[in-house]
Amino acid sequence: MTSEQPQNQPEDQREIRLAADRNVVIELLDAGGEPEVLRLVVARYPRSPLAWAKLADATFHPDAALESYAYARVGYYRAIEALEAAGWDGSGSIPWSHEPNRGVLRAFYALRRAADAIREHDEVARLTELLTQSDPTAATEIEASRTAPIPVQNPAPPTESIVIRGED
Template structure:
C-alpha cells in the first residue's frame, strides 16, 4: 500500500477568531466600557473589560457575573469559528484575547468566592487553549 503523503488535519486545530473593528474602534476612542457592551453585547472582550473594572473597584460578584457572560459569549464565538470544545486558542492572535481574558477574569473571581472546582477547571481550560495566557495576564 502506498504511503499517504497528504497532511493529516489535527484532531483539534487552533482557532483564530475574526477581528471586531467596531469594538476596537470604540475602545480606542475611550468609550465607556459599559456603553461598548451595550452596543456590542456579543463581544467577550467588552465583557472582560467590564469584569476588570468591577474587580478593580472591589465588586467581586459583579466581576464574576460580567466574566461569566463574557465566557459564554466567547464560547459562542469560538464555536462559530469552528472550535469543537478543545484545541489551541492562541493568545498571540489578538482577536482571541477577549475570550481568554473573560476566562481569566472568571477564574480570578471564582478563586475569590471559593467556588468549588471552578478555578481548577478554568485553569485547565486556559492552559489547554494556550499555556502563555496565565503568565501573560500575571497569574
C-alpha cells in the same frame, strides 16, 4: 466571528483563529478603564467577549467580586459562543499570539479570577485547565499586561509663571 483554521491540520493540533472586530477594540481603547463608559460599549456590542472581560476587569475588587463575576460569566458564555461559531468543539488551541483570540482568553481569565475571589474552587480548577489547554502562555500574558507599567506620556511643556504687578 469566523475561524481562519487550516483544513489539513490534525484534530489534536487545530488552532482557532477568530476574526478581528476592530470597532469593539477601538471603542474599548476610547473607553479606557471607566466602568460607566465600558457599560455603554458592552450595550453596543453585547456579543463581544472582550468587551465583557474588560468590564469585568474594571469592576473587579477582591473583596467585592460579585459584579465582576456576573460580567465575567456573560463574557465566558459569549466566548464559548464565538469559539463554537468558529468550529471549536471544546478542544484545540486558542493561541494568545493571534490578537483577536485575546478577548476569549481574557474572558476565561476574568471568570477564573472572580471565581477565585468568591471561593468557587471547582470553577477555578476547571477554568485554569481550560486556559492552559487553550494556550499555556495566556494566563501569564494576561497577568503581565495587567501589571505592566503604564507608559509615561510626555508631560505638557512647563508653563511659565505670570506675575501681574499692580496696586493692591
